[in-house]
Amino acid sequence: PLVKVGYRTDSSIRGRHPSGLIPVVVSNVKELEGLSPSTHIVYISGRVGLRKRLQILDEAKRRGFRVANGGE
Template identity: 65%
Template structure:
């Protein structure tokens, strides 16, 4: 047989099983990422006062009789541990790749295009940024910024 082809039928089946298992794992990961809830928690009374609406960031409700803190029906949910993303996809890019900040073309050598997506560091100048982008595209990386 030609080089690169499996030697026997068993090896061919084993190779096919590995490919299918990898495909299933990727699909499972994609489904997990798609189901990842991006909940936006509201500050108490942000729906009522314009000054809170502008600064729409989370503040824990702390009043004794605060209805939101008491988690009464009709009030927005508060931040809890259960809203955390699954460990398998925490910090991942929506494409399923692991984001990595790169500040030189040399940093790309230790990365894999199948696993990583490249973000070019903010402190990098234009000339070096173009150099990194060119090197990344040559090696098959996706550049996010």
């Protein structure tokens, strides 16, 4: 089946996570500072090692962020 005109997502929600939050890729703890837990969902970068991943995960949970690839 071919894609037809009219099936595009509304521009106000295009590119968002299914929960409605704006996805942000984070590679260190400092990148969490300018974000808001009520509007952003965190993805931990795949280039981050286990030790730093756990640090980011702990800090994100402490600040109330949802982590999309947190393993839970």
